[in-house]
Amino acid sequence: MNVNTLYKIEKEPEFKLNDIGCISLRVSSPLLSDSYKNNRTTGSFVLIDPDTNFTVGEVMII
Structure with missing residues (x-):
């Protein structure tokens, strides 16, 4: 559900x-980053589930 409009959102693919x-991806604080093409170190990061500390994804900024 869209929290701003309260309309149901089509199910996102899993x-x-x-x-x-x-x-x-929307973040609450600015991220300092580069595009992955320009800098592989600062152009990528890992997403961690804060409840389990498991890796839930890896991100490459395009």
Whole structure:
């Protein structure tokens, strides 16, 4: 559900293990980053589930 409009959002596709896809990510604080093409170190990061500390994804900034 969209919290701003309260309209139901179509179900987003789920990614299974080792799937590749595109996402939009909204953060609460600015991230200092580069594009992955220009700098592989600062152009990527790992997403961690704060409840389990498991890796839930890896991100490459395009």
